[in-house]
Amino acid sequence: MKWAVVGASTIAAEWMIPAIRSQGDEVVAILSSSESRGLDYASQHLIANAYTDLATLLAEQKPDAVYISTTNELHRDQCIQAAQAGVHVLCEKPLALNLDDAVAMVRACEDAGVVMATNHHLRHAITHQALREQIASGAVGTPSAARVFHAVSLPEHLRGWRINKADAGGGVVLDITVHNADTLAFILGEYPLSVMAMTQNTGMGEGIEDGAMSVWRFPSGLLAYTHESFATPFADTGLEVHGDQGSLVAKGVMTQQPTGDVWLRNGEGRMRLPLDHHNLYEEGVSQFRQAIFSGSHPAADGWAGVRSLAVALAVLASARSGKEEVVDYGAAAPG
Template sequence: MTKWGLIGASTIAREWVIGAIRATGGEVVSVMSTSADRGQTYAEAQGIAKAVTTLEDLVNDPDVDAVYISTTNELHCDQALAAAKAGKHILCEKPLAMSLADARAMVQAAKDAGVVMATNHHLRNAATHRAMREAIRAGRIGTPLSARVFHSVYLPPHLQGWRLDKPEAGGGVILDITVHDADTLRFVLDSDPVEAIAFAQAGGMGKAGLEDAVMGVLRFENGVIAQFHDGFTTKFAETGLEIHGSEGSLIGRNVMTQRPIGTVTLRDASGEQDLPLDPRNLYETALAAFHAAVDGNGKPSATGEDGIWSLATGLAVVEAARTGGTVKIAPGL
């Protein structure tokens, strides 16, 4: 059984990850919050035995085998490096870090320590996206040519905070949502993005000059061009992912979400058919793969290297929106 320490008493851990750890055979034994009161209250509410206030106390705890990092983005690197040094396996929220140099250092530290490192890109675990990936691999839409991602949602008040007012913490929609698009497209298309163009928008939610919406295009190594729309400001939109090929199209609806919902329709010369799906909790799928990797069986569903790719893409989109030009995507793996 893998025993976990939580670095950050976060909403995502409470809503999704703690349950996924427990459902896949792990145990949460400790939580770290810099606020003693918050940490203790959180631990009691979630049935966690220990609450600590320092990173050192958590990563040096012999009862902890793995850590889940869900603090604000600028803290990830130092926390992951400390965990790796202490020999703990690492599941880190996206984006891995604020810079590619830091993200690469995190992945290298985990390799040097011989520990598993994963990025919590949940969307590649969705039955919808896995069905799309398999359909493309089976040649059901011919040669993939283009894609469209609709991932503009309304950021609920309890999740706003730093995402809208702290650029130094990696706030803004690009590092929060566009990185998910990048990872999902890489997974579904089985190809890497090579350049980006984008326009950002300030629609009234983002503070301190942070963007709260963005539209752009990614070009992939296999020639696919992918349009994306991400936002915090759209209260009534649905999400979706479309992949269009020379012989057919895959239409995914309500698929860019944490919940195991959505549909995928294949359209080709014979008409329309919905692909069969086996919906499962996305985070449980991720944690099952992580626990297996810790046991020496396979690898996480999204590795540290996958996290470097999504960060590189997000940073390229940030730069493209800032300059108005086309920006190369170079993760430097």
């Protein structure tokens, strides 16, 4: 299968290009808004062709799929353009800056008959899959509370648009809260009804939030607390789910790396779950390819990306209003 990488990004270089090649696929082209950057990137990552215009790339290279990791305000038009060319789309989160644009992306892919997936990599972690299985099996009884700790130190080389360009989708909420929304939905099997949130600026963000805390109310009655940050260099990540028959505690799991542990605590004691870690991005690309070739459902399709964006937008709205905000899922309302 032939791929084009849309956006000469760090995540493409560190994770996605190797993941694509791990499946025996070929990256035939890179798109960058900067000709010099595109050429340098292509040379560094052994990509034969570099473009600054997506239409020309699609016409000349005729890729089977695109991976989109440009800044967030560009996703909509690039996704729709690829879909209309009959090209499958794997897009980074958040899909867009507003719900209407995200829905338009999904609709365009549906109308074109191409597969669309959101690159919510945490669904592919064995730790999160174990949490999901344990909860579904009743290991903790009825879950009533969850806590997500996704506070990190944003690496120096990523401290560009994420901390100073709101119009590009910068800020910790659109960058990290979307992951927490998708992860909780994946392991719990439900999306929040409403949220109550506060954001902060510790000095890293330039006129934009670099930290957030919020409480989410779910249809089952469960309450979840989430903490996201770009500016906590000594914190560890984690996820906990507590029920009337037990608790699941996962440490070091909100990460790109295939790492972390999951513990089950109940009346019989404390047990560490056996895990066989694998590369999250390779698994994601593999499942995306399966959806293309076999008609299976992507692990996180376009609608999953719309819903995670809706939660993040509600968090931002609550932080502005100081009130509990209902999550507006629009056309992507969970059924």
